[in-house]
Amino acid sequence: IQPQKMSAADVERPPGPGPRGLHSHGRCNRYVGEHVNQLRHGYGVYTYSNKFFRYEGHWENGLKHGHGKLSLGDGGYYEGSFVKGEIEGHGYRLWGLSGNTYTGQFHQGEPHGRGVLRTVSGSIYEGSFDQGRKEGSGILTDSNGEMYEGEFHDNKRHGEGIQTTR
Numbered sequence: 001i002q003p004q005k006m007s008a009a010d011v012e013r014p015p016g017p018g019p020r021g022l023h024s025h026g027r028c029n030r031y032v033g034e035h036v037n038q039l040r041h042g043y044g045v046y047t048y049s050n051k052f053f054r055y056e057g058h059w060e061n062g063l064k065h066g067h068g069k070l071s072l073g074d075g076g077y078y079e080g081s082f083v084k085g086e087i088e089g090h091g092y093r094l095w096g097l098s099g100n101t102y103t104g105q106f107h108q109g110e111p112h113g114r115g116v117l118r119t120v121s122g123s124i125y126e127g128s129f130d131q132g133r134k135e136g137s138g139i140l141t142d143s144n145g146e147m148y149e150g151e152f153h154d155n156k157r158h159g160e161g162i163q164t165t166r
Contacts, residue, residue: 028047029049030047033046036061039061041059052073053073060084064082066082068082077094078092088106098119098120099120100118102115102116102118103116104116110131111129112132113129115127122142125140126139133154134152135154136151137151138150145166146165
C-alpha cells in the first residue's frame with residue numbers, strides 16, 4: 001500500500017519532516033505515521049492485529065526507538081524509552097491486572113537496575129532489580145509503615161539488613 005496523506009484528525013504527532021501514511025499488515029495490523037524508505041520512521045501509531053497491543057511513539061528504521069507508550073488490552077501500559085524495538089532505559093509500567101506500578105530502569109522489557117515498585121496493597125520497594133526481581137540493596141516499606149533496609153536476593157530479604165517495626 002502506498003503511503004497516503006493523513007490529516008491531523010487521523011494522527012496527532014509532533015511537527016517535523018517526513019512523509020506520513022497509513023500502512024496495514026496482514027488482516028488487522030495498522031500503522032498511521034511517518035515513513036522513510038518504506039519503513040516506520042519518525043512518529044506513528046501501530047495497532048496490532050490481536051487488539052491487545054497498541055504502540056504510539058517514535059520509530060527508527062521500522063523499530064520502536066526513542067520515547068513511546070505501549071498500551072495493553074488489560075489496562076496496563078509501559079511508557080518510556082525503547083531501543084531498537086525493545087523496552088530499554090528509563091520508564092514507567094502499570095500492570096493492569098494487579099494495579100502495581102514501577103518507575104525506573106528497564107532492560108529487555110523487565111525492571112532492571114534502580115527503581116521503585118509500588119503495590120496496590122501499599123508496600124513500596126525502592127532499590128535494585130535484576131531481570132524483574134528484587135536483587136541487591138533496597139528499602140521495603142509495607143502498608144503499616146514497617147521498613148526493611150538491606151540486601152535482597154531472588155525477590156526475598158537476604159543477608160545484612162535492618163528491620164524497623166511500628
